[in-house]
Amino acid sequence: MKTTTKITVTAVLCVAALYFLIPxxxxxxxxxxxxxxxxxxxxxxxxNPQLIDNLARVFTYNDGIFLRWVxxxxxxxxxxxxxSTWVAAACGxxxxxxxxxxxxxxxxxxxxxxxxxxxxxALPLYLxxxxxxxxxxxxxxxxxxxxxxxxxxxxRIYADAAVPDELLEAGRLDGASEARIFHTVVLxxxxxxLVTTFLFEFVGIWNNYFxxxxxxxxxxxxxxxxxxxxxxxxxxxxxxxxxxxxxxxLVSVVPLMIAMVFLQRFWRGGLTEGSVKG
Amino acid sequence: MRNRLAVAGFLAPxxxxxxxxxxxxxxxxxxxxxxxxxxxxxxxxxxxxxxxGGLTNYxxxxxxxxxxxxxxxxxxxxxxxxxxxxxxxxxxxxLLDSASARWKGFFRATYFxxxxxxxxxxxxLWGFLYMPGVSPFSELLGVEIDFLGxxxxxxxxxxxxxxxxxxxxxxxxxxxxxxxxxxxxxxARMDGANxxxxxxxxxxxxxxxxxxxxxxxxxxxxxxxxxxxxVLKELSTxxxxxxxxxxxxxSEAFVNNDYGLAAAQAVLLALTAFVLSFGFLKxxxxxxx
Numbered sequence: 001m002k003t004t005t006k007i008t009v010t011a012v013l014c015v016a017a018l019y020f021l022i023p024x025x026x027x028x029x030x031x032x033x034x035x036x037x038x039x040x041x042x043x044x045x046x047x048n049p050q051l052i053d054n055l056a057r058v059f060t061y062n063d064g065i066f067l068r069w070v071x072x073x074x075x076x077x078x079x080x081x082x083x084s085t086w087v088a089a090a091c092g093x094x095x096x097x098x099x100x101x102x103x104x105x106x107x108x109x110x111x112x113x114x115x116x117x118x119x120x121x122a123l124p125l126y127l128x129x130x131x132x133x134x135x136x137x138x139x140x141x142x143x144x145x146x147x148x149x150x151x152x153x154x155x156r157i158y159a160d161a162a163v164p165d166e167l168l169e170a171g172r173l174d175g176a177s178e179a180r181i182f183h184t185v186v187l188x189x190x191x192x193x194l195v196t197t198f199l200f201e202f203v204g205i206w207n208n209y210f211x212x213x214x215x216x217x218x219x220x221x222x223x224x225x226x227x228x229x230x231x232x233x234x235x236x237x238x239x240x241x242x243x244x245x246x247x248x249x250l251v252s253v254v255p256l257m258i259a260m261v262f263l264q265r266f267w268r269g270g271l272t273e274g275s276v277k278g
Numbered sequence: 279m280r281n282r283l284a285v286a287g288f289l290a291p292x293x294x295x296x297x298x299x300x301x302x303x304x305x306x307x308x309x310x311x312x313x314x315x316x317x318x319x320x321x322x323x324x325x326x327x328x329x330x331g332g333l334t335n336y337x338x339x340x341x342x343x344x345x346x347x348x349x350x351x352x353x354x355x356x357x358x359x360x361x362x363x364x365x366x367x368x369x370x371x372x373l374l375d376s377a378s379a380r381w382k383g384f385f386r387a388t389y390f391x392x393x394x395x396x397x398x399x400x401x402x403l404w405g406f407l408y409m410p411g412v413s414p415f416s417e418l419l420g421v422e423i424d425f426l427g428x429x430x431x432x433x434x435x436x437x438x439x440x441x442x443x444x445x446x447x448x449x450x451x452x453x454x455x456x457x458x459x460x461x462x463x464x465x466a467r468m469d470g471a472n473x474x475x476x477x478x479x480x481x482x483x484x485x486x487x488x489x490x491x492x493x494x495x496x497x498x499x500x501x502x503x504x505x506x507x508x509v510l511k512e513l514s515t516x517x518x519x520x521x522x523x524x525x526x527x528x529s530e531a532f533v534n535n536d537y538g539l540a541a542a543q544a545v546l547l548a549l550t551a552f553v554l555s556f557g558f559l560k561x562x563x564x565x566x567x
Contacts, residue, residue: 233512
């Protein structure tokens with residue numbers, strides 16, 4: 001391989017890496033400054049670093065509302081992703097391993113569901129939930145997140161390839177119930193697809209802004225995304241909120257970025273299944 | 279018999295939830311989009327009554343200049359941003375897959391990292407990087423760049439979306455590259471193909487399904503554009519309440535309380551998404567060898 005090619009390729013990759021990293025670098029630097037330093041000092045270098053003070057203020061402002069938002073986010077994304085993965089696994093398994101009338105209809109319905117823009121659902125969901133008196137509750141955000149057509153799609157394709165029929169037959173001959181076979185044998189064999197579905201859902205719920213924005217008016221039910229955008233939009237009245245928004249963004253972004261890096265391989269494994277056949 | 283019961287048990291949770299939170303809302307949206315609220319009594323104080331309005335809300339939506347401008351704006355946005363992002367993701371995936379690349383794990387992780395940052399937070403973050411007086415880019419160049427002006431803000435949003443999703447799309451493409459049988463490369467090399475020809479003639483045709491998949495998801499994502507303009511609206515006067523169709527629907531519903539019109543706009547948006555994604559699938563399907 002020619003050295004010039006090697007250098008060119010590495011140079012292009014480095015420039016791309018700078019593009020993706022600069023905003024994160026700026027965030028880290030900015031989160032150490034006080035409000036004045038944010039505007040008066042260079043954005044590229046440290047200036048009177050006081051990260052601990054800033055973070056302490058993020059967590060104590062307004063009786064620690066930030067911690068509540070963290071808790072809400074974990075509740076919505078954690079519980080939502082866990083339950084929706086289980087639901088998708090059961091459905092995907094049934095579609096892959098049982099013959100029944102209407103099987104293709106159900107699968108086509110699922111595929112159609114993948115293509116529905118989620119924001120088109122949020123508005124009617126709000127109207128329906130408010131008629132039931134459930135708008136502005138935890139359920140209004142949690143329940144709609146339990147449906148994951150893409151998860152069903154992944155689980156069906158994976159179960160089709162990874163769960164052998166002989167094993168299911170053996171379980172049946174031993175007299176195990178279908179539910180038992182599913183929970184003890186099938187789920188374990190589907191583990192890689194389940195992790196991918198879980199991560200996909202977790203990020204999807206954590207990313208979702210439209211649904212909680214439409215559903216929630218009580219700020220103590222807000223997830224982090226909504227809470228921080230509230231701080232950002234009110235910062236012209238209360239300048240200290242600018243610094244809190246930056247500190248809060250750092251605290252919310254860093255753990256997930258680290259998780260992304262370590263969980264990368266699950267994305268790779270799971271999506272190959274989807275894209276090869278899709 | 280036991281079989282049928284088991285199938286019903288496995289399918290039931292998903293189908294019940296899917297009906298409740300997908301099918302019913304879609305049906306309800308269509309119903310509301312065909313409903314008008316009529317005020318009765320003197321000066322409309324006699325109370326409100328819902329009446330069947332046929333396609334009236336759709337006609338209003340299609341005559342609303344703000345909504346149409348927003349629709350046109352995101353179509354332009356998608357026509358530029360989606361090809362640029364998919365091309366960038368493909369180039370990065372192919373470079374990382376080539377023999378000349380070093381530190382592959384580091385680069386791949388770096389490119390994928392922004393995917394973990396929600397659109398709202400990415401927009402808040404980039405909002406600071408665009409803000410006059412704070413922007414480190416203006417500082418670096420020594421001139422104030424107007425990232426948030428009438429002509430530039432759409433492309434500033436495009437940059438946020440590209441930054442967020444290019445790495446994710448790269449990973450999907452990489453997954454497909456890894457699934458290619460290496461013996462294919464051997465035979466191409468024996469025919470004397472160089473790295474460039476290998477990428478162009480062998481790898482690119484084989485990663486087609488991944489490119490189709492990422493493009494379809496990007497089209498659907500573009501049409502739903504909401505969080506980014508909603509956040510930047512606080513910083514830029516160039517973004518109004520109808521900047522994208524989703525912002526329009528949101529404003530009609532929650533600012534003007536016109537749910538019928540908002541529902542009609544949401545339905546129109548979903549239809550556009552279907553037409554464009556199926557249209558794209560048909561287009562690439564016909565050209566397939």
